[in-house]
Amino acid sequence: MTRAEGESWLATFIQDVLDRLSARGIGDTSAHLRWDRVRASSKVDEEKALCEAAGSLGLDPYQISDEIASFIEEAEGLFLDREALIEFVSGSIGTDKEKLLGWVRRMAKTAAGSYRLAELRDIVADVTTVAPTRDGEPAWALGYRRARSMRRACELEQNHRFTSFKHLAERFGAGQSYSLAPKVDGINALRRERPDGVHVHLRNHGDSAEARTSHLFAMARAIGDAACFPETKIAPINGLQHAYRQSAGRAFAAEFLAPVDEVMSMQNDKRDIFSIANEFAVSPTLIERQIENKTRISQACI
Known part of the structure; x- marks a missing residue:
């Protein structure tokens, strides 16, 4: 079921319930009032966006502060x-919203070349031509397909490894000055389309081994966001687990950094999860997910 189909079904269900209440003489309830407001707001793009955004916070859009x-x-x-x-x-x-907004505003205003991936846009154009979108495609399927297409477009061998976020950024045209963005909670990276190319502002997670792994994965997710949603001019990469574009980006990053065929080959050679993860500079969890999802990755890429 697509989002539009789901919304249509839910709207019909709500209206049927309210019509039954009205038929029984119960027609002046708070539910009727709220539904009238929702229908009115859905006809105005700005109001609809505000309602959905408030809803994503678990709040009633008509009673927010x-x-x-x-x-x-x-x-x-x-x-x-x-x-x-x-x-x-x-x-x-759960974050300092004003601080997060301030970070995004600063990143959105900067034109510094230290965040630019000069070659990414042209590669994305090739990838979207070779692997066009499919109606009703699950997020993970889109991510896996575009990842494989991207590796082919970059002429990467199956055993090619990326060792760090800088190594990955350089493959897409970043200069030696490419650097991390300041620390902030609530976002892993910000991807922007600018006249001079795609800019990726990668939030600094620190200097630990886990942070280095996070930096590489977040960079791959941002590249995946550009590959899967090239029409979006500015987009967040964050910790949401079930949002469509975040799911697509994660699937892209997993298959782009650690192709499942190579992972399975290494496992067949009796390599354990941790040594495979170390080889690809990713987390053991990512390798486990690749192995678990091997069948649907193959099906998505048919």
Whole structure:
């Protein structure tokens, strides 16, 4: 079921329930009032975006505080794509929202070449031509397909490894000055389309081994976001687990960094999960997921 089909089914269900209540003489309830407001808001793009963003925070859009309303409205001015907006707002739960917004505003204004992947846009254009979108395609399938297509476009051998986020960034045209963005909670990376190319602002996680792994994976996710959603001008990469574009980016990153065929070959050679993960500079969990998903990765890439 697509999102549009789901929304249509739910709207019909709600209306049927309210019609039955009205037929029994119960027609002036808070449910009727809220549904009238929802229907009215759904006809105005700005109001619909605000309602969905508030809903992603688990809040009633008609009873949110001025502070939350202001946060959503400011975010709406930065993230013009509705899905990107909703995922950004939803990913802000439990964070300092003003600090997060300030970080995004600073990154959105900078034109520094230290965040630019000069060659990514042209490669993405080739990838989207070779692997066009499919109607109703699950997020993971889109991510896996585009990852394989991207590796082919980059002429990477099956056993090619990326050792760090800088190593990966350089493959897409980043210069020696490419660097991490300042630390902030609520986002892993910000991907922007600029006249001079794609810019990826990779949030600094620190200097630990786990942080280095996170940097590489987040960079691959940002590249995957550009490959899967090239029409979006600015998009967040964050910790949401079930959001469509975040799921697509994770699937892309997994298959791009650690191709399942190579992982299975190494496992057949009696390599354990941890040594395979170390070889690809990724987490053992990623390798486990690749092995678990080997069948559907193959099916997605048919």
